[in-house]
Amino acid sequence: MAGQRYSGTRVIGQKVLRPREQVEERIRMTILSGELKSGDMLPPEAELARQFNVSRTTLREALRSLTTQGLIYKIPGSRGGNFVQSVDHHSLGTVVIDSVHNLLKLGSIEFAEVAEVRQYLEVPSVRLAAVHRTEEDLERLRDIVRRQKSASVDSPDVPKLDEQFHSLIAHASGNRVLSSFVAALHHETEPVHYLDLSPEVGRTTVRQHSAIVEAVAAKDPDAAEAAIVEHLTYLRGHLATHVSD
Numbered sequence: 001m002a003g004q005r006y007s008g009t010r011v012i013g014q015k016v017l018r019p020r021e022q023v024e025e026r027i028r029m030t031i032l033s034g035e036l037k038s039g040d041m042l043p044p045e046a047e048l049a050r051q052f053n054v055s056r057t058t059l060r061e062a063l064r065s066l067t068t069q070g071l072i073y074k075i076p077g078s079r080g081g082n083f084v085q086s087v088d089h090h091s092l093g094t095v096v097i098d099s100v101h102n103l104l105k106l107g108s109i110e111f112a113e114v115a116e117v118r119q120y121l122e123v124p125s126v127r128l129a130a131v132h133r134t135e136e137d138l139e140r141l142r143d144i145v146r147r148q149k150s151a152s153v154d155s156p157d158v159p160k161l162d163e164q165f166h167s168l169i170a171h172a173s174g175n176r177v178l179s180s181f182v183a184a185l186h187h188e189t190e191p192v193h194y195l196d197l198s199p200e201v202g203r204t205t206v207r208q209h210s211a212i213v214e215a216v217a218a219k220d221p222d223a224a225e226a227a228i229v230e231h232l233t234y235l236r237g238h239l240a241t242h243v244s245d
Contacts, residue, residue, distance in 0.1 A: 019054050023062035026052070031071050031084055042072065042082040070095040092177065096184035104188065111189060118185035119232050122166065125182050126212065126228045127221040128173035137172040141213045144168065145206060153202040159190055165209055169228075172216065196238050208234060 017025060030036045042048065049059045063082055066072045072082050103109045129137070144165045151157050163186055170182035208231040215223035 019052075020058050020061045020065075023048075023052050023054060023059060024065050027062065027066060028069075028071060036084050038084055038086040040084045042084070044081065070098075093180035093184040096181060097187050100184065100188045114185055115189040118182065118189055121178060121182050121185065122169070122228055122232065123225055125170045125173045125175075125178055126216065126224045128175055128178070129169050130216045130219050130221040130224040132174035133172040133216050133219075137168065138213070138217050141165065141168050141172070141216070145210050145213060148206045148209065153197045153199055158197070158202075162205075163187060163190055169212070169216070201238050204234065205231070 027036075027042070036042070043051070045056060045059055045063070049056050052059065063072065063074070067074060071085055073085050074080065074082050100109070100114055104111060104114065144161055147157070148161050148165070151161065163183075166186045167179070167183040170179040173179060208227065212224060212227040212231060215227045
């Protein structure tokens with residue numbers, strides 16, 4: 001009816017993007033759709049600017065934003081360029097590590113906050129590991145414990161072995177997101193660096209790791225949780241600095 005006023009709620013409009021946002025969104029979609037794959041090199045900046053019909057400045061702003069999002073990375077030099085970052089659960093952990101590291105350096109968050117979250121996540125992680133672990137998971141965990149038993153407390157391998165142990169527990173959970181977060185947060189709050197690591201503390205830590213593995217092997221989530229809570233509580237009680245773990 002002519003002159004009738006529209007009073008419905010149908011939405012036909014959508015946000016109009018600025019040129020930089022249009023470029024960013026288009027490249028993002030080519031990556032997330034698989035049109036551009038991990039490791040692929042983007043066309044040269046001059047060619048991309050021509051394809052999008054935008055200035056080099058606009059293009060570079062879009063590329064910087066995509067770099068910040070962890071979707072691409074740039075290699076400088078005449079043989080370099082912009083490349084598609086690996087987009088999977090491993091890259092998720094990398095992004096978390098970089099973000100948490102930068103925030104800690106800037107003082108935007110506290111070490112104790114990150115360590116607390118890591119500990120909260122380690123409990124469901126070990127419970128799931130007790131349910132979903134494979135024989136290969138168990139063999140890798142037992143190999144780490146064997147190597148820890150033979151390492152002296154001042155060995156440079158100790159921190160890395162500890163990080164690998166907790167990361168493997170998280171991996172055995174079968175939850176890739178949880179695994180990525182635990183591994184990333186453990187990387188940034190490695191408790192061994194803050195321990196009064198005497199031979200006795202080292203031996204006790206290895207015994208606790210062994211108890212965790214055996215509970216996981218027995219597929220006993222309650223025992224696994226009790227073992228890791230005992231371990232984390234013990235670590236908090238043997239800090240060599242004021243940093244709270």
